[in-house]
Amino acid sequence: MNFYSWRQIMEFSNKKILITGGSAGIGKALVREFSEREVTDIAVMGRSGEKLDELEKDFPSVHFLKIQGDVSQPEDIKDAVNTVKEQWNTLDILINNAGVVSAGPLEEISDEDVISQVNINLTGLILMTKYFLPLLKQSKNGAIMNISSGLGYIAMPFYSVYAATKAAVKHFSESIRRELIHYPIHVMTVYPTATDTSMMQSAGVDPDNMDTPEEVAKASLEGLIDKRIEVILGGEKRKEDIQLNFNAPLKMDKKVENAFKSLQKRTATHRSM
Numbered sequence: 001m002n003f004y005s006w007r008q009i010m011e012f013s014n015k016k017i018l019i020t021g022g023s024a025g026i027g028k029a030l031v032r033e034f035s036e037r038e039v040t041d042i043a044v045m046g047r048s049g050e051k052l053d054e055l056e057k058d059f060p061s062v063h064f065l066k067i068q069g070d071v072s073q074p075e076d077i078k079d080a081v082n083t084v085k086e087q088w089n090t091l092d093i094l095i096n097n098a099g100v101v102s103a104g105p106l107e108e109i110s111d112e113d114v115i116s117q118v119n120i121n122l123t124g125l126i127l128m129t130k131y132f133l134p135l136l137k138q139s140k141n142g143a144i145m146n147i148s149s150g151l152g153y154i155a156m157p158f159y160s161v162y163a164a165t166k167a168a169v170k171h172f173s174e175s176i177r178r179e180l181i182h183y184p185i186h187v188m189t190v191y192p193t194a195t196d197t198s199m200m201q202s203a204g205v206d207p208d209n210m211d212t213p214e215e216v217a218k219a220s221l222e223g224l225i226d227k228r229i230e231v232i233l234g235g236e237k238r239k240e241d242i243q244l245n246f247n248a249p250l251k252m253d254k255k256v257e258n259a260f261k262s263l264q265k266r267t268a269t270h271r272s273m
Helices: 006-012 025-036 049-058 074-087 111-136 160-179 213-225 235-247 249-258 260-267
Strands: 016-020 041-046 063-068 093-096 142-147 185-191 230-232
Touching: 006 213, 016 025, 016 074, 016 111, 025 041, 025 049, 025 213, 041 049, 041 074, 049 063, 063 074, 074 111, 093 111, 111 142, 111 160, 142 160, 142 213, 160 185, 185 213, 213 230, 230 235, 235 249, 249 260
Parallel strands: 016 041, 016 093, 041 063, 093 142, 142 185, 185 230
Antiparallel strands: none
8 A cells, every 4th residue: 555545545546537748848747647646547638649558558457448539629629539439438526627828929829829719728628628527427526627817816028818718717627616516516726836847948938947747637636535625836935815805906016027037938939739
């Protein structure tokens, strides 16, 4: 037995779990956390078949249901539902983790990148939830985990489109949580700060100033076990900034203005699509 308690293992060991974007970054770290809690059935949806194949080598104890597909494509989502129905005919936990980012001044972000960010970060997440809900409603103890971003709480310059999609995830989660109040489906939203993944490699941020994917995954699962509706990374300082942004947004404007040039430099090449 590892250091996790029996309660934590029993929370997940018999669950059927689907993770989008689960072959790298936070998604892959979530796979690791679940596998350490003796989960054996994990479906992973991703665009790269090669990365999906690597999961089997990295986590030999897990029986993977590999689904190559793009969450921005409704037909791929419907195919994913059919695959899960055929193989499992049930689903306990849906983790909407897939995401992309294209930063910079709004007028310099290509139309294609604007549309892709909305389609992958938001529309795909909504449609994944919509089409998997019938299966989730069959679970006696189901969950939906939506990965938003700290920028979904506090929008920063040069992340206008990305922040808009992640803020929308916050409100979608809130709405669907209340819509499902009569079902045993827990809805939780995670708000990572800058995380040391491939998405951040072009952002010019010191890895020492970022969370690791493993830290985000661990906090996310602990939040799920505790039935929290939000997991906010970044510590007490982050929570203080959220309160400042809500109660005194003009003061937050001034605070951001002081960091404007460094943000402008940092986001000049930040793109992971």
